[in-house]
Amino acid sequence: MIKHAVVIVGGGPTGLMLAGELALAGVDVAIVERRGSQDLAGSRAGGLHSRTIEVFDQRGIAVRFLAEGQMAQVAYFAGTRLDISDFPTPHPYGLGLWQNHIERILAGWVGELAVPIFYGIEVNGFAQDDTGVDVALSNGRSLRAQYLVGCDGGLSLIRKAAGIAFPGSDPTTSSLIAEVEMAEKPEFGIHRNALGVRSFGRKEYQIVDGKIVYADRGPVGVLVTEQHVGPATEPTLGDLSEALIAACGTDYGVHSPIWISRFTDAARQAAAYRKGRVLIAGDAAHVHPPDGGQGLQTGVQDAVNLGWKLAQVVKGASSESLLDTYHTERHPVAARVLRNTMASIVLRREDERTKALRDTMAELLGMDEPRKRFAAMMSGLDIRHDLGEGHPLLGRRMPDLDLITANGPLRVFTHLHQARPVLLNLGESGAFDITPWADRVRLIDARCVGTWELPVLGAITAPDAVLIRPDGYVAWVGDLSQLGLADALTTWFGPPAAA
Numbered sequence: 001m002i003k004h005a006v007v008i009v010g011g012g013p014t015g016l017m018l019a020g021e022l023a024l025a026g027v028d029v030a031i032v033e034r035r036g037s038q039d040l041a042g043s044r045a046g047g048l049h050s051r052t053i054e055v056f057d058q059r060g061i062a063v064r065f066l067a068e069g070q071m072a073q074v075a076y077f078a079g080t081r082l083d084i085s086d087f088p089t090p091h092p093y094g095l096g097l098w099q100n101h102i103e104r105i106l107a108g109w110v111g112e113l114a115v116p117i118f119y120g121i122e123v124n125g126f127a128q129d130d131t132g133v134d135v136a137l138s139n140g141r142s143l144r145a146q147y148l149v150g151c152d153g154g155l156s157l158i159r160k161a162a163g164i165a166f167p168g169s170d171p172t173t174s175s176l177i178a179e180v181e182m183a184e185k186p187e188f189g190i191h192r193n194a195l196g197v198r199s200f201g202r203k204e205y206q207i208v209d210g211k212i213v214y215a216d217r218g219p220v221g222v223l224v225t226e227q228h229v230g231p232a233t234e235p236t237l238g239d240l241s242e243a244l245i246a247a248c249g250t251d252y253g254v255h256s257p258i259w260i261s262r263f264t265d266a267a268r269q270a271a272a273y274r275k276g277r278v279l280i281a282g283d284a285a286h287v288h289p290p291d292g293g294q295g296l297q298t299g300v301q302d303a304v305n306l307g308w309k310l311a312q313v314v315k316g317a318s319s320e321s322l323l324d325t326y327h328t329e330r331h332p333v334a335a336r337v338l339r340n341t342m343a344s345i346v347l348r349r350e351d352e353r354t355k356a357l358r359d360t361m362a363e364l365l366g367m368d369e370p371r372k373r374f375a376a377m378m379s380g381l382d383i384r385h386d387l388g389e390g391h392p393l394l395g396r397r398m399p400d401l402d403l404i405t406a407n408g409p410l411r412v413f414t415h416l417h418q419a420r421p422v423l424l425n426l427g428e429s430g431a432f433d434i435t436p437w438a439d440r441v442r443l444i445d446a447r448c449v450g451t452w453e454l455p456v457l458g459a460i461t462a463p464d465a466v467l468i469r470p471d472g473y474v475a476w477v478g479d480l481s482q483l484g485l486a487d488a489l490t491t492w493f494g495p496p497a498a499a
Contacts, residue, residue: 004030005314007135007145009123009158011038013099014282014299015151016106020059021307023113024419027314032137036120038107041259045099045296047074050084051380052297053091054397055304058472060417064105069097070207075378076292077340078347080362082375088453089381090400096207099296125161128277146314149279149306151299156284162275168268174230176240178260179203179219183253188214194350196225198247219258235262265289265345267338273327281306286334291344292378294337301380302330308419308470317440317494329385340377372456381455391477392460398468399454403446415444419470421493427464431480436496437489
């Protein structure tokens, strides 16, 4: 039996991000992935939102994605584009980059952190006890872990075997998404008719002056709504041909599929993100329509919320109760994603009443304040964890400010590269002494250059000090009186060493 502190099931974006977070914290973690390699058939998800790019920036790896992707305004609600170019973020844009490249880049980072990935192996089941989890593998071997995390998708074996309920809505419509060759060239772009939405575009493209310019040749990406809700079985080329003929009157001579998949408008969310020593993240915890491109983003951010908390529990710095805050904080975030995707699905309909409503929504979102609110929601920049009343920063993402420190000018995100919490003192140098937490929390004296501003809220009062969690969210805001600081340090990073 091979032993690891944490075993992650699933090597997609969520599992890879979680493995990286745990490895940065010095936790022995391994991934079990049923695919034979990291190769992903087809391109899958198509990009990154601003907050996800920020998360990668906090770890010093955003440049890897930016080097391969194409910057664009990717935030949409119900077909209305939401420009965030005026938002206070180092990344006031999204990134066009296919999921197969996102996974490859993440896997490269995780490889540098020496995380073992067991490819071509499935989990057959597990049994947990008071001290750990025994994980049975398809190759006849087993793993022993202190904690098991299911990042194994919407049909998650881990969630089902743990007995975690998955309530929600059944599908009312389904669509096929594929990459194929076509004998005839379709009209590229997004189109609507009474049946639903269909879109075509080549996998290879460039963004020029904010517009997509497709390559002259190569596979065609297809999305088409089916006439009736399709079965749960894997779709075939015949299914795709039938759906295209119904929607377009022709299948364009579709052939040589690279991949074909079916998604529905079902929206489900796990009743609990943890059961004992078993946790779930990403699609294993929530499934929803792909409207707005929020699925991959939500999973990666699940991982960043869970990683540092699980690391502290494994290392004995914090009690298991810290893991309960993972559900408390991330469940409402995914619930809101389910809500806005379900609303977007309704606005897809092509009857005259829905068209009128969609046009009204587009007019509303053309106004500055609604545009900012919806854009911040869709891009993940407005997330606030309920940490009580107080300064507007409390529970929100820390802005990436320019700081002047003893080591010269540095950005806030630079101080988060190692996934360690930071107490940022912007007042009198040397005013804080956190020696009892010095093994877990970095203390940085600095001066801030520039204004403090948050998306939607605008300018805020600059605090004297902030306690920043490894995931980039602010756990405490205060002044030189340090009122509440010791409690916040204990709550999030464990009791003082002297105790």
